[in-house]
Amino acid sequence: MPKHTDAAFQKCINPECGAEFDCGQAIFKCPQCGELLDALYDWDMLEVPAKLSDFGRRWANRDNPLDFSGVWRFRELLGFCHDTYKVTIGEGQTILQQNDLVADYVKIKPGRLYLQYEGLNPSGSFKDNGMAAAFSHAKMVGAKASACASTGNTSASVALYAHSCGLKCTAFVGSGRIAFGKLSQAMDYGAQTIQIRGDFDDCMRQVQHVCSELGLYLLNSLNPFRLEGQKTIMYRIIETLGWEVPDWIIVPGGNLGNSSAFGKAFFELKLLGLIDRVPRMAIINATGADTLNDLVNNKKLLWNNGSVNRKIIDDYYADLTDRSFSPHTCASAIEISRPVNLKKCLRAIDICNGVVRAVTDEQICDAKAVVGKFGLGCEPASAASIAGLKLLREQGIIDPDERIACVLTGHALKDPNVTVNYHNKKQGQFSNPPTEAPNDFDEIVKLIS
Numbered sequence: 248m249p250k251h252t253d254a255a256f257q258k259c260i261n262p263e264c265g266a267e268f269d270c271g272q273a274i275f276k277c278p279q280c281g282e283l284l285d286a287l288y289d290w291d292m293l294e295v296p297a298k299l300s301d302f303g304r305r306w307a308n309r310d311n312p313l314d315f316s317g318v319w320r321f322r323e324l325l326g327f328c329h330d331t332y333k334v335t336i337g338e339g340q341t342i343l344q345q346n347d348l349v350a351d352y353v354k355i356k357p358g359r360l361y362l363q364y365e366g367l368n369p370s371g372s373f374k375d376n377g378m379a380a381a382f383s384h385a386k387m388v389g390a391k392a393s394a395c396a397s398t399g400n401t402s403a404s405v406a407l408y409a410h411s412c413g414l415k416c417t418a419f420v421g422s423g424r425i426a427f428g429k430l431s432q433a434m435d436y437g438a439q440t441i442q443i444r445g446d447f448d449d450c451m452r453q454v455q456h457v458c459s460e461l462g463l464y465l466l467n468s469l470n471p472f473r474l475e476g477q478k479t480i481m482y483r484i485i486e487t488l489g490w491e492v493p494d495w496i497i498v499p500g501g502n503l504g505n506s507s508a509f510g511k512a513f514f515e516l517k518l519l520g521l522i523d524r525v526p527r528m529a530i531i532n533a534t535g536a537d538t539l540n541d542l543v544n545n546k547k548l549l550w551n552n553g554s555v556n557r558k559i560i561d562d563y564y565a566d567l568t569d570r571s572f573s574p575h576t577c578a579s580a581i582e583i584s585r586p587v588n589l590k591k592c593l594r595a596i597d598i599c600n601g602v603v604r605a606v607t608d609e610q611i612c613d614a615k616a617v618v619g620k621f622g623l624g625c626e627p628a629s630a631a632s633i634a635g636l637k638l639l640r641e642q643g644i645i646d647p648d649e650r651i652a653c654v655l656t657g658h659a660l661k662d663p664n665v666t667v668n669y670h671n672k673k674q675g676q677f678s679n680p681p682t683e684a685p686n687d688f689d690e691i692v693k694l695i696s
């Protein structure tokens with residue numbers, strides 16, 4: 248019996264190639280033309296429920312781990328493997344919080360802004376959604392060892408999932424580029440951590456080479472099965488909104504896996520007749536790592552039905568190389584200048600009538616402090632979505648009464664250094680440093696404000 252479902256296959260996104268492969272292979276790039284692959288389905292062969300609320304009903308069954316999982320609860324929408332291979336450690340128990348105080352900061356009307364807290368996942372970031380799906384594929388193809396390049400959260404998530412399902416794990420990180428909360432997780436969860444003297448883009452090149460030479464299973468977001476898991480973030484947002492689609496989804500953009508997955512999720516739901524419209528999407532870069540912003544807004548790069556103008560990208564990357572450009576932002580999770588999912592992201596922008604913006608580290612840190620004060624907190628990269636929303640309101644692209652879901656991708660404790668510096672060194676308008684006090688009751692009482 249084949250391990251993978253007959254309904255699923257992999258297909259090259261390049262329309263001039265379009266090569267197809269079954270899901271029993273772990274290839275990650277089209278062997279014929281080198282482009283990205285999609286996981287696609289013959290929907291008639293999957294028993295997709297007739298209405299989305301049927302997925303929500305699985306909550307009543309949550310002593311079944313697959314029904315409890317915020318990923319596998321939606322399993323017919325990512326039907327690439329049989330249940331016996333499915334991996335779950337309880338991912339996707341996230342909250343969509345309506346937050347009027349953050350709404351006030353970004354000038355959105357009360358009741359209209361929602362924050363999707365992906366920091367509540369087992370390893371503290373949205374990456375766990377993707378890993379639940381990708382490690383199921385890894386088990387299905389019989390992988391023994393896994394690897395990833397990481398700005399931090401991927402390594403934490405890969406290490407957690409790898410060891411829970413008996414695979415070895417090697418994580419490549421740029422030395423000095425990774426936030427302490429994340430590095431501490433990778434080490435604690437038993438990953439072999441290889442610190443490369445270079446940045447994330449260097450790690451990404453090395454890991455692809457190492458994986459293909461040594462036959463390691465690759466867990467970066469060019470793995471199409473990872474993106475299948477990340478689609479469920481969107482399902483959970485609309486589930487909490489009573490299966491209504493918001494007007495906007497706002498997401499930080501790094502390697503562009505999330506934005507790509509979200510576009511695919513909505514395209515498929517629309518195709519299946521499960522939603523009647525697709526939301527708009529805003530993808531937010533940091534100004535110190537703004538390749539997507541530059542290519543889309545300045546170089547006018549488009550999806551163009553899959554015939555992407557390769558020369559624009561090649562020239563852009565050649566210039567980065569000539570200038571020895573290395574991206575820099577305090578939002579280390581999005582400190583990436585050669586995003587691997589660029590083309591899929593262009594497709595998502597096409598599907599969702601998307602826009603791209605870049606925000607400064609200062610705007611990111613202020614937005615992060617606002618989420619910290621009025622919400623459940625988040626790491627710097629996550630706050631790019633709030634800073635981006637504020638900018639899009641100022642530019643009049645988003646109206647104050649539109650319904651908006653910002654994806655907060657990672658937990659506040661991931662990067663304590665940025666937070667402590669912001670407050671202690673009074674770096675921004677919301678800095679809240681500790682008050683020094685002598686060891687004296689009367690003096691202390693005078694200081695309480």
Ligand SMILES: *Cc1c(COP(=O)(O)O)cnc(C)c1O
Nearest residue numbers: 400501502503504505580656657
């Ligand atoms: C990985 C990561 C990102 C970037 O997401 P992409 O899918 O690579 O664009 C953003 N925020 C956090 C917290 C992350 O861990």
Ligand SMILES: [Zn+2]
Nearest residue numbers: 259264277280
């Ligand atoms: Zn191809």
